[in-house]
Amino acid sequence: SIAFLNNAYLPLQEARISPMDRGFLFGDGIYEVIPTHHGKPVGLSAHLKRMANGLAAIEISNPFDASQWQDIVSTLTEQNATALATPYIGIYLHVSRGVEPQRHHAYGQDITPTVFGYGFAMATPPKTKREEVTGLHVALSEDLRWQRCHIKSTSLLGNVMHYQQGVSKGKNETILVNQQGEITEAASCNVFAVINDQIVTPPLDHQLLPGITRQLVIDSLRKEGVIVRERRMTKQELLNAQEVWLTSSSKEITPVLSIDEQVIGEGSPGKVWEKCLDIYNRYKFV
Ligand code: PDD
Numbered sequence: 001s002i003a004f005l006n007n008a009y010l011p012l013q014e015a016r017i018s019p020m021d022r023g024f025l026f027g028d029g030i031y032e033v034i035p036t037h038h039g040k041p042v043g044l045s046a047h048l049k050r051m052a053n054g055l056a057a058i059e060i061s062n063p064f065d066a067s068q069w070q071d072i073v074s075t076l077t078e079q080n081a082t083a084l085a086t087p088y089i090g091i092y093l094h095v096s097r098g099v100e101p102q103r104h105h106a107y108g109q110d111i112t113p114t115v116f117g118y119g120f121a122m123a124t125p126p127k128t129k130r131e132e133v134t135g136l137h138v139a140l141s142e143d144l145r146w147q148r149c150h151i152k153s154t155s156l157l158g159n160v161m162h163y164q165q166g167v168s169k170g171k172n173e174t175i176l177v178n179q180q181g182e183i184t185e186a187a188s189c190n191v192f193a194v195i196n197d198q199i200v201t202p203p204l205d206h207q208l209l210p211g212i213t214r215q216l217v218i219d220s221l222r223k224e225g226v227i228v229r230e231r232r233m234t235k236q237e238l239l240n241a242q243e244v245w246l247t248s249s250s251k252e253i254t255p256v257l258s259i260d261e262q263v264i265g266e267g268s269p270g271k272v273w274e275k276c277l278d279i280y281n282r283y284k285f286v
Pocket of ligand 1: 033185190209213248249
C-alpha cells in the first residue's frame, strides 16, 4: 500500500522512522482512522476536528490545516484504490510529537511532529438485513484504562490488553464497565443498547472516545425523529437489554448477540438495529 510520511508519498515498505521518535518511545501522539467507501470518506470533517482537538489537548501543533489534511486523505484513497482492490479503504493518520536526541519524559516546544498515513483494506460494512448480518459475541470486563479516554492517543496498551482479554475467551470484542458499575465503551468501539424500547448510549466524558460513528448515528436518528438518550447505563441494564450494538468506523453499527454467557434479547439481530442502520446509511455521506 501507499503511505504518506513527512510530506512525501512512498510505498509503505519503504517508510522509515527513527527509534528516537516519541511516538515509538512513549506512544506520544494522536491518530485517526477514516473509512472511505467507493472513494468517499465518511465523517471526514468530524474526524479532522477530533484530531485537531486531540493534538491541542497534548500540545502538538497541528502540522496541517483541514484542506491540507483533506488532500492527504483523498490522495491516499486514490493511490491505494487499485493496489488494495476493495471499495472499502481505511485511511490511518498519525501525528507523533517527533524525534528528539535523548529519551526524556519532558518534551521541548520546538520539535517537528512526525506525520504518517497509509491506506488499508477495511472489513466490508455489515450486511443490512437481520437474516444476513453476522452478530458479535463479546466479553465484559472492568475498565482498567486511564482517565483521558476522550483523547485518541496512540498509547493504546490499555485498549490492546482489554481487546485481547476478549480474544483469549474466543470473543469478538470486550465491553468495559467502570468502578461504579456503568458501561463506558468497548476496547475499540462505542456501545448502544435498546432498554425499555429506548435507544441509549453513554454520555461523552473522559471515560470514552467521542466516536464519529456514534455521533453520526445519534445525529441521523434524531433527524428522523427517533429518540436517542445519552445517559449512564449500568451493567445490569446492558445484560438485560432488548438489543446491544457496537459502533465504529469499521463496524458501522453491528449487533451484539451475547455478552459472556448472557444471551442478548432473542440472541439474533434486532428490529431496532435494522431500522437504525438503514437510517444511518441514508445519512452517512451527508
Ligand atoms: N477505533 N472507542 C474506542 C476506544 C476506539 O478506539 C474507537 C475507534 C471507537 C469508535 O470511534 P469511531 O466511530 O470514530 O471509529 C470508540 C478505531 C477504528 C481503531 O482504533 O482502529
